[in-house]
Amino acid sequence: MSHGKLREDKTCLNCGHQVEERFCPHCGQENIESRQPFHFLFTHFIEDFTHYDGQFWKTMQYLFTRPGTLTKEYLAGKRQLYVAPVKLYIFISFITFFLPNILPHAKDEGERPSHNKVETKSQKQKELSKDIVKDLQKKGVLSYEAAHNTQKALDTLNTLDTLKIKEAQEKSDLLDRTFDTNETSIMNAHTMKQYDSIQAKDKTGIYTLLRPIAEKAFALKEEGFTKHQIWEKYKENFIHTIPKALFVYLPIFAFFLWLFHDKKKWWYFDHGIFTLHYFSFLLLGILIFIVGEKIISYLPDSNWLTLLYVLACLGLSAYMTIYFFVAHHRVYETKKRTSILKGLLLFIINYIGLLLMFMVLMYLSFIMLH
Known part of the structure; x- marks a missing residue:
């Protein structure tokens, strides 16, 4: 809830109706002073996302610990209790790929003395x-x-x-x-001239497919970039493209759900809500992996800590896999055998689809390096 100062005038600035309490009963606008202190911009931004009344934290709790519950609640019409699916996805996507950039990196202790x-x-x-x-x-x-x-x-x-x-x-x-x-060699070639010579003898077509990558790699080499610098630029470019790629795949994922379920009972809109919540969970899991890796880089080398970290990663990976089947069964309310069969087919199809999408993404990300 906002802490802005209430206006003495009970006339709504937005629609002109009378406001007896804090919010206008006609348009819903809060009847607070239009001019506020500068810090109000920041507090309003935080409140808008986290909702101090518990909406945000309840949504996050249900998203991570109760697969499918948010989708069921939303489709049942309970939409004021939780953060809207699109808003939730955009917020988690922003945090997932913004937070790692501001977290400090552990210093490399293995640096050789000059x-x-x-x-x-x-x-x-x-x-x-x-x-x-x-x-x-x-x-x-x-x-x-x-x-x-x-x-x-x-x-x-x-x-x-x-x-x-x-x-x-x-x-x-x-x-x-x-x-x-x-x-900096690409397919056993150190220059484009060597690459063209090998490509002329190639009958598989691989060298033709990888030619744009070779051209970009050798062009960056001529500009003075090392392989390590090229890799860092590529990794950064790839990571920043992932949210866009996932957002593009959202309707495809929902389309496969639409194909496998009753068209009269389940609309494409319903599958879209399920997809938004599931992808929000996946991004949250990726965020946990990234933060965990940052934390472990600061801890001292220990076999026990490494073992615990590996087990935690395996556990989270298993949970992220099982999560889909539980959420799918809970939302679509089909028999367990039918749910498992459909879930398995959907999981395999979308796994192949995502894999192909990421292969294309990796290819384009490298070509677009500058």
């Missing part, structure tokens, strides 16, 4: 060893000659240690450079 860091560390070690030897000489523990020989031996050890570190790092850098040279 040559400058190695040299600085070696210099500090030499200075520290000199101070220790001088201090021992002043206290009479070491004679001048013994201190001189000790310092000389320590300098030699530090020099050898530094040379070994530099040699190992140079070898590692050489491997990296070699890997970077070969990692």
Whole structure:
């Protein structure tokens, strides 16, 4: 409920009818002052999505723990108790693909030290060893000659240690450079000229199909991008395209439901509501996976934690699979055997459909990189 200040005038600003309480009985507009403090914009936005009266939280609870209940309630006409299906889907979609971008990333502790860091560390070690030897000489523990020989031996050890570190790092850098040279190859080709030469001899058509990807990869390489940078750009582009792709697949998913059920009893609209709620649940599950991965990246390496995380992921994956069958049986109220058979056929058909859609999406996402 809004906390805006009520107007003393009881005439509705929207339709002109008399307002006895907070809301106009004719148009439903809240009779509050038209000019509010700046923070009202933010509080109103939060209230509009979360509904402090419990509508949002009840909807989220039912969505995750009671498969099919929201759809049944909505189709039964109970529509003011829960967030509307389209609004729910858009909100969860926004949170799922916006939240991961603002969550901090765990630092990479495996980063190798640079040559400058190695040299600085070696210099500090030499200075520290000199101070220790001088201090021992002043206290009479070491004679001048013994201190001189000790310092000389320590300098030699530090020099050898530094040379070994530099040699190992140079070898590692050489491997990296070699890997970077070969990692941009596409189907055993390092340039478009080589790719065209291989394509001319290919009879399968695979090289022809992948030619746009090869052109984009080599074009990005010429611009100075490494394979890692290209992969990061592609991954970001792909993730931002998923919500659009799922939204496009919504009517297709509902169409398959329409084909498998009684056309007189169930309208296409009914299947659309079921689809919106089911896809909202899938997005919520994806969000849990993403947040869980972010959290586990900050925790210390532990076999027990890894095992628990893997088991949790497997459990959530199994629940997301079973969820469809339970929701389908609960909403369409068919016999268990019939429900399981229809649910299994729908699951397989839509799994293949989604797989094909994502393959096309992956192809287009790479081509559209810039």
